[in-house]
Amino acid sequence: MKTVFARTPTLKDCPTHYCPGCGHGIAHRLIAEVIDELGIHDRTIGIAPVGCAVLAYNYLDVDMIEVAHGRAPAVATGMKRTNPDNIIFSYQGDGDLAAIGTGEIIHAAHRGEQITVIFINNAVFGMTGGQMAPTTVLGQVTATTQKGRDAVNEGYPLQISELLAVLPGAIYVERCSLNNPTQIHKAKKAVKHAFELQVDGAQGLSLVELLSPCPTYWRMTPAKAMEWIEKEMTKVFPLGCLKGEK
Amino acid sequence: MCGNEALGEAAIIAGCDAYFGYPITPQNEVTAYMSRRMPEEDRVFLQCESELAAINMVFGASATGKRAMTSSSSPGISLMQEGISYLSGAELPAVVVNVMRGGPGLGNIAPSQGDYFQSTRGGGHGDYRTIVLGPSGVQELADCMPLAFDLADQYRMTVVVLADGILGQMMEPIVLEKKPARRMAGKQGRKLPPKDWALTGAKDRPQNIVRSLWLREGALEELNYKLQAKYEQVQRNEVLCEQYAIDDAEIVVVAYGVAARIVRGAVSKARQEGVKVGWIRPITLWPFPKEYISKAAEQWRIFLTVEMSLGQMVEDVELAVAGKAPVVFYGRPGGGVPTVDEILDKIKQLTIRNKTQDTGQKTKV
Numbered sequence: 001m002k003t004v005f006a007r008t009p010t011l012k013d014c015p016t017h018y019c020p021g022c023g024h025g026i027a028h029r030l031i032a033e034v035i036d037e038l039g040i041h042d043r044t045i046g047i048a049p050v051g052c053a054v055l056a057y058n059y060l061d062v063d064m065i066e067v068a069h070g071r072a073p074a075v076a077t078g079m080k081r082t083n084p085d086n087i088i089f090s091y092q093g094d095g096d097l098a099a100i101g102t103g104e105i106i107h108a109a110h111r112g113e114q115i116t117v118i119f120i121n122n123a124v125f126g127m128t129g130g131q132m133a134p135t136t137v138l139g140q141v142t143a144t145t146q147k148g149r150d151a152v153n154e155g156y157p158l159q160i161s162e163l164l165a166v167l168p169g170a171i172y173v174e175r176c177s178l179n180n181p182t183q184i185h186k187a188k189k190a191v192k193h194a195f196e197l198q199v200d201g202a203q204g205l206s207l208v209e210l211l212s213p214c215p216t217y218w219r220m221t222p223a224k225a226m227e228w229i230e231k232e233m234t235k236v237f238p239l240g241c242l243k244g245e246k
Numbered sequence: 247m248c249g250n251e252a253l254g255e256a257a258i259i260a261g262c263d264a265y266f267g268y269p270i271t272p273q274n275e276v277t278a279y280m281s282r283r284m285p286e287e288d289r290v291f292l293q294c295e296s297e298l299a300a301i302n303m304v305f306g307a308s309a310t311g312k313r314a315m316t317s318s319s320s321p322g323i324s325l326m327q328e329g330i331s332y333l334s335g336a337e338l339p340a341v342v343v344n345v346m347r348g349g350p351g352l353g354n355i356a357p358s359q360g361d362y363f364q365s366t367r368g369g370g371h372g373d374y375r376t377i378v379l380g381p382s383g384v385q386e387l388a389d390c391m392p393l394a395f396d397l398a399d400q401y402r403m404t405v406v407v408l409a410d411g412i413l414g415q416m417m418e419p420i421v422l423e424k425k426p427a428r429r430m431a432g433k434q435g436r437k438l439p440p441k442d443w444a445l446t447g448a449k450d451r452p453q454n455i456v457r458s459l460w461l462r463e464g465a466l467e468e469l470n471y472k473l474q475a476k477y478e479q480v481q482r483n484e485v486l487c488e489q490y491a492i493d494d495a496e497i498v499v500v501a502y503g504v505a506a507r508i509v510r511g512a513v514s515k516a517r518q519e520g521v522k523v524g525w526i527r528p529i530t531l532w533p534f535p536k537e538y539i540s541k542a543a544e545q546w547r548i549f550l551t552v553e554m555s556l557g558q559m560v561e562d563v564e565l566a567v568a569g570k571a572p573v574v575f576y577g578r579p580g581g582g583v584p585t586v587d588e589i590l591d592k593i594k595q596l597t598i599r600n601k602t603q604d605t606g607q608k609t610k611v
Contacts, residue, residue, distance in 0.1 A: 067332065
């Protein structure tokens, strides 16, 4: 019999701790596939965030480190500067990258660090119980915006990828979505390009933002969550390449 | 060379692969010196966006097995405490130099010893320790650097070199040696363990993971016991201390760093005037040379602790003396530096009190 699909070796053969319908599993698989396709498993170092993906090292079979909340781009800088031949990527959620770690990501991009950042935007703090994230959309009900996010009190959703794209040190910034197979296919291409740039020694930071479902804290079924990404999230976070067309 | 430059060059000689720093007075000469010298040696220098970023860059470089350091002064060191806690949890080696200035808050840029508690009690969250070296001259500050890197690698701990604004700025002639100076080396022939835990890419070996999160019930407790066993080993093996004229001393002055230098002057003067006084100078502040002080306290004498603070190390002296002798304190905070004459006066006051006690009551206090 002919094998048409198999688990890629860098993705470990084990169940994850993620909730049903969560997007992290898809994002992990894309990264694992890209690492294997590019043949960089032996020299890749991954950085897990603080958030739901803190245990990413249980699923991705490369050397990995777990770092303080938001500090991944600084840790990545320390690694890449001292080990230019290694491939360094950080995997960060919206709380990690767009709230507590805003300073670190902006300055890593501003310095043009040769690292790859996978930014998971699910518009909510997942691990701590569904609180508002900087990327929470207006009107969205969370544990800390119980009447819905109000711009007067809580500000507007932060489009950090757009902010980063204007920096000369950020050479590739693209926003993709994990809400259906077509989008996942596009996301894979973007993730691959972001890694390829680093493999090729391109002078700057590459970032892929992935709109990702959190059915648990959106209080939706997995299917509804996928719909909500397309109908609501993409209005605030339009998909497409913001910098550095492939 | 000024102390800040000397420690930078000593770090380079000690094999420091990467320096990450952020400007803050009175340690700016370290950053400036390293910005010139590290690239000359094909090593990494980076001026970071904050001390928070600096310590996390140290974290990243160290996780790959490189020798990495940062330096700062008190307010910046406060910002780094998050990273130092993570370094300790993840058992990564790191060298952090604190050229202390007056506090609290933004304080001032004058020399101080106000960060003793912060350095010797861990400093950040959680149950951990850092090794703390307290040099008292530029030569010793330079000698501390290779020792600091060796200790960090041997025990996979953060080593804090606790200097102050005077040491950082003061110029003195020094000799730089590749090996730790004998006096500073502690145990000779240190064998450093291989860094088989380092993240280098999982080539021909299973994945390495550097982490400080332990969720399984009992797992973090186990880690803390493991850390504790390591800390006890450090306490047994790595104490460094110097003492002078203790045998017949009725007064023992305990001081570290620059304060100890001033004390040395005061004690010499007092001896010339016939006062029976000596000094003990802890070089490692953690592990604290408890046994030196405890041994000295077996005879009745007064312990005078002198610090450039309102009394922090004095608590360790009290713990070591354990009620066997009186412990008194003299110090100046907020950038104030005790003078030789002030300390001499204090010693003389104690002499009078000591004599009064001798004649007034025969039993030991």
